[in-house]
Structures are given as C-alpha cells and as structure tokens.
Amino acid sequence: MTQEHPFKPIVFKSSKTLVLGSFPSLKSFENSFYYAHPQNQFWKILSLISGYPANLRDQRVWLLKQCKLALWDMVASCKRETSADSNLEDIIPNDIEALLKEYPNIEQIAFTSRLAQKIYKKHFSHLDIKTIYLPSPSSAYASMSVEQKAKKYKELLGDCK
Secondary structure, three states: OEEEOOOOOEOOOOOOEEEEEOOOOHHHHHHOOOOOOOOOOHHHHHHHHHOOOOOOHHHHHHHHHHOOEEEEEOEEEEEOOOOOHHHOEEEEEOOHHHHHHHOOOOOEEEEOOHHHHHHHHHHHOOOOOEEEEOOOOOOOOOOOOHHHHHHHHHHHHOOOO
16 A cells, blocks of 8 residues: 655754654554654664653654754655565655755755665765764664664764753
8 A cells, every 4th residue: 555654854944964764654653753663762862862851742853953853754655564664665755855955954864774775875866965874763673772872873963962
C-alpha cells in the first residue's frame, strides 16, 4: 500500500542542521510525530546531549529549536508492509532542495539512516552542502549503546546548551 509522509518538516529560521531519517515508522504514524516508537533512541540521545527532557511533544520541538536542528525525512511517499527501511519500495523523495532554498541558514545535513543517505546521494548529490552520518537511533542498531550514540551525536552536532 502506498503511504504519503504524514508530517511537515520541523524547521526554524535558526536551524543550522537538517536531520533526515528515511520514513516514519508505523508507530510514528500512529502517534503522529517523528521518532515516536517507544524504543527509538532519538529523543533520548538529544536529551542526553542537551541535558533537557524530551518526553512531551512540546519539549521535543523546543529541544530541536534549542539545538538549531530541523527535522524531516527523505521519503515523501512509498509502498511498505513494515517499518523496516529494507521494506520501502517505489520511493519518491521529499524536495530537500526546495527546503534548503527556503531556509538558507541550514549549513549541513545529518542522516540517521543509510537509506536516507543513499536516497539523498541519488537525487541531491549536486547540492553544495556538508553531509554527515549519525548512528541510527533505532534500538535495532545495537552495536553502539545509547550513551555511545549520544557521544557521537554531541561530537557531530554540539551539545545544544
């Protein structure tokens, strides 16, 4: 079944880094927000590097603004049966170039999945902007602890204080 991305990007005039995942999980669809699966570590990682709580939606949006982060996904629509990136088919990318033109203050793009990075390279490699890879916040990516992931995020994004 084809699904359309359900959320607008979260972006501010002060955003310096655009964080791109692949496509919201089924739990994120259900909870109507980014990285909403209870076992996804994204918000815990941001909380660890900032020292601020990220339990409620308002806290999460505030934390993104505090950290000068914008948040979106690479995939605008696709077919899928499960939340796994390997299950995504018939992928149509979001218009990253248009977002960057609207928010010229964004200096770099950070990917939270290899699929997001791969789609970006396929469709937007002509863009002149720095890109970095962040360890996947998925709990399925268990070769790093959440503390190790937070250390890497802090190294690449700063501490958001």
